[in-house]
Amino acid sequence: MKKVIELTAEKSKSIRKKKEFAGKSLAYILLSLIGISMILPFLWMISTSLKEAQAVFEQVKPWWRNWIPAKIVLSNYVRAWHAVPFGRFYLNSVIVGLCVTFGVVFTSSLAAYAFARLNFPGRDKLFFAYIATMMIPGSVVLIPQFAIIRIAGWVDTYRALIVPATFTAFGTFLLRQFFMTLPKDLEDAAKIDGCGFFGTYLKIILPLSKPALATLTTFTFIGNWNSFMWPLLVTNRTELRTLPIGLEYFQSQYTTDWSLLMAGSVMALIPVIIVFIFNQRFFVEGVKLQGIKG
Amino acid sequence: MKAKRKETIAAYLFLMPNLLGFMIFTSLPVVFSLVLSFFNWDILSPPKFVGLGNFVRLLGFTFNGKNFIPNDPHFWYYAFNTVFLMLVIPLEVFGALIVATAMNQKIKGITFYRTIFYLPTVCSGVAIAIMWKGLLNPDFGLLNGILIKLGNLLHLDLHGPAWFTSPVWARIAMMMIGLWLIIGGNNMLLFLAALQGIPRDLYEAAEIDGAGGLQKFWKITWPMISPTTFFIAIMSIIGGFQGGFMLAYILTGGGPGGATTTFEYYIFNNLYTFQKAGYAAAIAWVLFLLIFIFTRFSWKHGGKLVQYH
Numbered sequence: 001m002k003k004v005i006e007l008t009a010e011k012s013k014s015i016r017k018k019k020e021f022a023g024k025s026l027a028y029i030l031l032s033l034i035g036i037s038m039i040l041p042f043l044w045m046i047s048t049s050l051k052e053a054q055a056v057f058e059q060v061k062p063w064w065r066n067w068i069p070a071k072i073v074l075s076n077y078v079r080a081w082h083a084v085p086f087g088r089f090y091l092n093s094v095i096v097g098l099c100v101t102f103g104v105v106f107t108s109s110l111a112a113y114a115f116a117r118l119n120f121p122g123r124d125k126l127f128f129a130y131i132a133t134m135m136i137p138g139s140v141v142l143i144p145q146f147a148i149i150r151i152a153g154w155v156d157t158y159r160a161l162i163v164p165a166t167f168t169a170f171g172t173f174l175l176r177q178f179f180m181t182l183p184k185d186l187e188d189a190a191k192i193d194g195c196g197f198f199g200t201y202l203k204i205i206l207p208l209s210k211p212a213l214a215t216l217t218t219f220t221f222i223g224n225w226n227s228f229m230w231p232l233l234v235t236n237r238t239e240l241r242t243l244p245i246g247l248e249y250f251q252s253q254y255t256t257d258w259s260l261l262m263a264g265s266v267m268a269l270i271p272v273i274i275v276f277i278f279n280q281r282f283f284v285e286g287v288k289l290q291g292i293k294g
Numbered sequence: 295m296k297a298k299r300k301e302t303i304a305a306y307l308f309l310m311p312n313l314l315g316f317m318i319f320t321s322l323p324v325v326f327s328l329v330l331s332f333f334n335w336d337i338l339s340p341p342k343f344v345g346l347g348n349f350v351r352l353l354g355f356t357f358n359g360k361n362f363i364p365n366d367p368h369f370w371y372y373a374f375n376t377v378f379l380m381l382v383i384p385l386e387v388f389g390a391l392i393v394a395t396a397m398n399q400k401i402k403g404i405t406f407y408r409t410i411f412y413l414p415t416v417c418s419g420v421a422i423a424i425m426w427k428g429l430l431n432p433d434f435g436l437l438n439g440i441l442i443k444l445g446n447l448l449h450l451d452l453h454g455p456a457w458f459t460s461p462v463w464a465r466i467a468m469m470m471i472g473l474w475l476i477i478g479g480n481n482m483l484l485f486l487a488a489l490q491g492i493p494r495d496l497y498e499a500a501e502i503d504g505a506g507g508l509q510k511f512w513k514i515t516w517p518m519i520s521p522t523t524f525f526i527a528i529m530s531i532i533g534g535f536q537g538g539f540m541l542a543y544i545l546t547g548g549g550p551g552g553a554t555t556t557f558e559y560y561i562f563n564n565l566y567t568f569q570k571a572g573y574a575a576a577i578a579w580v581l582f583l584l585i586f587i588f589t590r591f592s593w594k595h596g597g598k599l600v601q602y603h
Contacts, residue, residue: 016501023507027396034393035410038478042413044436045425057434111312119298120305126313133320137536137585139561139578143571144323144330150337167315197304226419228540233566244420248544251424258428265421276416280409283416287483 043067049076049262056258076263083254086267088239089246092161093225096242099162101220105213108171113201115172116179117187127176130169146233160234161242165224171216174286178212179205215286218279225272243268330575337571348576368552369560369577375465376556380534382469387527389477394485395515411478418475423544426471430457458546461553468541468554481526488522489515528592535585557581 044067048056051069060066080086114120115127133141145164154160182205190200206213231242241249247268254260276283306313331348335341352369355362364370393411397404414422429436438454445452455463496514505513538556542548548555548563555563557577564574 019507024399024401027399027401030396031393031401031407034477035407037474038410038413041425041429041436041474044429048428059439107312107315110308114305114308118301118305118308120302123305126309129321130316133316133324135532135585135589136324137578137582139536139558139574140327140582141320141323143561143565143575143578144326145319146565147326147330147335147337147571148319148323163315164319167312167319169316169320172312197301197308201308222416226417228420228543229562247420247424251420251427251544258431258434261424262428265424268419268421269417272417272419273413276413277409280405280412283412284408284483287480287487 045262046266048259049266050074051076051259053257053259073259076259077267080250080260080264080267083260083264084246084250085238086246086264089241089243090271092158092240092246093243095158096161096231097221097224099158100165100224101217103162103166104168104171104220105216107167108175108216109206109209109213110201111172112175112179113197113205115176117200117205118197130172133169134173142230142233149234155234156237156240158240161231161240165227165230168220171220174216174219175209175212178209182208211282211285214279215282218275218282219286222272222275327575328579330572331579333572334570335572336569338569341572344572348573349580352573352576352580368555371552372555372557372560375553376535376538378465379468379472379538379554379556380531382473383527383530383534386473386476387481387523387530389473390479390481390526391485391519391523393478394482394489397482397486398489408478408483411482413478414475415479420540420544422475423471423541426467426541427545430467432456459550461550464546464550464554467545468538471541471545472537481530484522484526485519488519492518524596528589528596531588531592532585535581535588 047067047069050072052071052073055069055071060070115123115130149155149160149164154163186204186208187200190204195203226244227242228244228248231245232248235241235245238246238249247264250264251261330341332343332345333341334344334347351365354365356365357363397407401407428434430438432438432454435454441452441454444450457463457467492515496518497510500510500514536558538554539558539562542554542556542559543562546554548559561574561577561581564570564577
């Protein structure tokens with residue numbers, strides 16, 4: 001009797017293993033297919049950027065010659081770099097991105113500490129107001145912001161690109177969610193040692209929150225790097241264009257020069273991809289953080 | 295008592311930088327834009343009070359003796375476009391779920407796949423839009439090229455459309471790019487986290503009862519992840535109402551014939567191109583109300599579909 005049970009157990013185990021194998025194979029096939037469709041457009045873009053302007057339109061044999069051109073030209077990159085002031089666009093994007101990111105992380109972490117750890121009248125109502133504004137469509141706020149910037153005479157200044165983007169409810173919300181998960185014991189110990197509120201924030205909370213701060217930094221920087229409508233509204237002069245706006249201007253100037261356009265786009269993507277590959281775990285963390293219920 | 299007051303003062307000092315900016319650049323603008331929607335204003339000359347004029351023009355109809363004609367037919371066409379483009383949302387949500395399910399099979403190289411799938415989300419910007427402009431070019435684009443090759447293989451006369459010159463194909467192109475951008479992005483990560491949070495023993499118990507793969511999915515996985523699915527669906531729809539500006543601006547300029555102009559694009563045009571800040575504010579507030587009503591309705595009624603545990 002015992003033997004029979006063992007036999008069926010073994011049988012079901014082998015069936016389960018077979019099923020698991022089938023499931024895994026299916027998963028690999030599916031993920032690889034989707035993965036190829038994700039990566040192929042990027043490869044095509046790079047390949048097109050290395051072709052001579054005329055070769056873009058030609059179909060050659062064997063088929064892989066369409067992907068690895070017989071004559072690889074790097075001059076498209078040089079041409080694109082000189083066609084519009086790409087260096088300036090990069091510089092603008094970096095300046096704006098760094099300032100906004102620093103501002104967001106600094107002001108959000110201060111406010112998040114108050115919301116997560118201090119007791120004061122009206123705290124919950126105020127926090128609710130913060131969350132509520134996250135539900136309001138961006139365009140409702142954007143119109144008066146644009147009017148304010150124009151009336152203040154800030155059009156075509158770095159201030160216009162940096163200041164309004166620096167105070168986000170999202171950053172405060174994200175960090176507050178993380179601070180809530182930190183154990184309180186350390187802070188109590190710090191209090192006994194005579195640490196004030198600011199000391200606690202600086203010496204206990206911030207060092208413990210490195211992953212969350214890195215997440216917010218990465219999110220903010222990339223979000224700002226890709227930001228399109230706002231810089232489009234508040235800049236007119238070439239010298240103040242950020243990379244996306246510069247790239248848009250570039251593509252409206254060279255609509256048919258495809259190898260040039262692709263070279264310009266590749267140049268714009270390189271910094272983002274580098275930042276992403278080195279910080280990719282923070283994206284996963286950030287998405288999980290948003291899921292934590294307050 | 296004294297300590298309490300000290301804490302309050304400290305709290306407001308901590309809040310001050312953020313709160314001040316939040317008031318000037320978020321709270322006040324919300325009020326300001328509501329007031330603005332009752333004015334005609336080109337930002338340069340003094341605003342002119344028009345009462346409900348903007349809303350009447352936007353949403354009103356005029357009876358010409360035979361038919362009701364909308365005062366602003368553009369608005370209704372763009373509303374149709376926006377909803378049309380939102381038809382891809384179910385595909386985006388289920389696509390993300392399928393990818394997350396495949397990722398959850400304890401496979402090797404999960405980091406590699408996740409990196410590749412997340413790439414479009416990180417890059418989503420003008421460069422990606424330009425890339426797709428090339429990919430969908432009817433003369434040399436990758437997609438139409440693949441279609442022709444596929445046609446040769448199957449002995450069919452397959453050839454891709456001229457994507458951006460036909461209203462329907464232009465919209466389909468937008469939806470396709472949207473799906474490509476989002477399928478491995480944040481929604482997939484949220485689904486993956488939800489799937490990983492389901493206790494293993496639930497599945498083991500079901501297996502002992504002889505449940506098959508599909509049964510396990512519908513009886514365990516689907517109800518267990520329903521809060522995540524609900525959240526993602528609502529956020530996608532809210533996002534859909536406000537989306538479609540950047541891609542359309544680069545790829546079609548809102549055309550052909552306004553076929554890819556959405557609410558967001560119309561607001562931008564009124565604000566920037568036509569210099570009608572008041573009218574833009576009115577559209578933005580109509581959009582806000584639409585989203586608000588939708589969200590209220592779905593929290594109230596959609597909540598029943600969700601099983602909390």
